[in-house]
Amino acid sequence: MSRPVSYNITEKKLVDDISIAEMPEGHQGEGFFATQLNSVIGLARKNSIWPLPFATSCCGIEFMATMAPTYDLGRFGSERLAFSPRQCDLLMVMGTISKKMGPVVKQVYLQMAEPRWVMAVGACASSGGVFDTYSVLQGIDQVVPVDVYVPGCPPRPEAIIDGILNIQKLVGKESLRRRNSEQYKALLESYGIQ
Ligand code: SF4
16 A cells, blocks of 8 residues: 655745735826836945945854844855956955955946945944054945945844845935935045946
């Protein structure tokens, strides 16, 4: 007599298990929904951020924990890491950056296509941290514009996730015209970027 086959199938409640993106502001009626192009593009961008992890020391290990199953950055649509600047839109600098590394960080930033955002993760990337020495860059905002700073030495994975959520808020609300504005051009020029 053959043994009965049992399948490990459990019923899934899709709505409970999958987080659904917030609907942008707009007008709806029977069979239609109208909103701004800005909002739709912001919604798509903020839920599909591709980070480029530029990890040089201990903060990078916290980032590894952030990617692992317990914290799982993929829940926020950011699990697609890449080390190819052309495909990424979020530069995450994690760790101590020496002055020699400064131009390398800037070169990676320049190789990323617009729109791009930058997150300084941890005290070292934000301000040099405990390394107030001749050889350490006292914050990556000396070489590239930073959008979000994450405090801590090291920041816990929750703090890194909070930084991602803040980046998402910025990305979702950013006007499509911001990158062409005079203020943005002046900001880049102050860093010697055309
Ligand atoms: S902020 Fe602290 S944990 Fe992070 S790289 Fe610097 S020394 Fe290491």
